Amino acid sequence: MSVSGKVSIRSARAEDRDAVARFSEHTWEWGDYIPMVWEYWLSEPKGKLLVVTVDREPVGIAHVVMVAPGEAWLEGLRVAPEYRRAGLATKLTQRCLAEATKLGVSVVRFATAATNEPVRRIAARLGFVRVASMLTRQAEAGPDGSAGFKHPTLPDMHYLVDFLRDSPVLAAMGGLCNTGWRFQRLTPQMLKDRVNQGMVLMLGRPDNISALAITGTGYPGGLLVSFADGQPEALRTLVRGLRAEAAGYEPPQVTVWLPEMETMQQLFVEAGFEPLMESPLWVYEVGAKA
Numbered sequence: 001m002s003v004s005g006k007v008s009i010r011s012a013r014a015e016d017r018d019a020v021a022r023f024s025e026h027t028w029e030w031g032d033y034i035p036m037v038w039e040y041w042l043s044e045p046k047g048k049l050l051v052v053t054v055d056r057e058p059v060g061i062a063h064v065v066m067v068a069p070g071e072a073w074l075e076g077l078r079v080a081p082e083y084r085r086a087g088l089a090t091k092l093t094q095r096c097l098a099e100a101t102k103l104g105v106s107v108v109r110f111a112t113a114a115t116n117e118p119v120r121r122i123a124a125r126l127g128f129v130r131v132a133s134m135l136t137r138q139a140e141a142g143p144d145g146s147a148g149f150k151h152p153t154l155p156d157m158h159y160l161v162d163f164l165r166d167s168p169v170l171a172a173m174g175g176l177c178n179t180g181w182r183f184q185r186l187t188p189q190m191l192k193d194r195v196n197q198g199m200v201l202m203l204g205r206p207d208n209i210s211a212l213a214i215t216g217t218g219y220p221g222g223l224l225v226s227f228a229d230g231q232p233e234a235l236r237t238l239v240r241g242l243r244a245e246a247a248g249y250e251p252p253q254v255t256v257w258l259p260e261m262e263t264m265q266q267l268f269v270e271a272g273f274e275p276l277m278e279s280p281l282w283v284y285e286v287g288a289k290a
């Protein structure tokens with residue numbers, strides 16, 4: 001399909017909100033989260049919210065933001081149903097890549113449901129490669145008591161780095177860690193920050209870690225687990241302990257992101273975690289052009 005009318009892409013303005021809310025009203029059965037993040041995305045530092053217009057009417061959006069030095073994230077790609085299959089999302093994504101280059105990043109990533117055919121095609125056309133396939137699971141707090149987690153401190157960093165370097169789970173996650181729905185490389189700095197925030201939970205001793213979880217907070221609320229790995233028995237204890245840990249959060253729930261590894265999925269299923277999304281989430285990346 002081709003669009004009749006003048007197509008252009010520009011920065012979003014506050015007054016585009018209503019038009020965008022209208023065309024994204026039925027993006028998914030439950031609606032869309034765009035109206036909730038609109039103001040934030042408009043003003044988020046080191047980000048760009050773009051709008052594609054046809055004869056000056058907004059008919060699509062995309063957001064790109066620098067999430068860490070050298071790393072950008074794409075999100076919120078939407079095109080109004082009556083303007084789909086005309087190449088607009090491809091154009092928006094290309095423009096996001098150009099904006100990412102201006103931000104000075106070297107890598108750009110995004111995530112999409114494995115079932116999202118148009119986005120998979122855009123990824124292929126623009127040279128993105130899939131670096132991880134993730135599933136997310138969630139459980140209410142409880143029912144077991146504390147697992148007796150220890151919180152490693154900065155002097156333990158080198159033990160943590162060694163553990164993570166050898167972790168098949170982190171390798172299957174493409175070396176990435178999430179903050180809500182955004183993923184970035186698990187760098188020593190990010191690890192340091194989580195250690196300082198007391199968000200790294202450990203079983204065993206720093207020089208002999210039997211299981212480790214890197215946690216955080218963010219969407220959808222409660223305790224967020226960005227990474228978990230360890231020896232099988234210790235990992236079982238850790239997974240149950242995460243549910244106990246969630247009792248201290250509001251809402252009292254724990255959401256975990258896991259690579260699509262059968263053994264890991266099984267552990268969380270046994271501990272009462274339910275899938276939050278049926279489809280795996282595929283994370284893609286591409287190098288930004290200098």
Ligand SMILES: CC(C)(COP(=O)(O)OP(=O)(O)OC[C@H]1O[C@@H](n2cnc3c(N)ncnc32)[C@H](O)[C@@H]1OP(=O)(O)O)[C@@H](O)C(=O)NCCC(=O)NCCS
Pocket residue numbers: 027076077078079080083084085086087088089090091111112113116117118119121122125
């Ligand atoms: C995903 C979305 C943004 C695509 O917008 P679009 O403007 O129609 O995309 P494009 O026209 O640039 O098409 C991209 C490719 O997908 C193909 N395509 C588009 N819609 C398709 C569909 N429903 N089924 C199969 N292929 C499709 C196009 O033919 C094109 O393929 P090609 O490059 O091999 O020719 C739009 O469908 C949308 O808003 N969907 C709902 C929200 C969503 O899923 N957002 C992405 C979240 S990660």
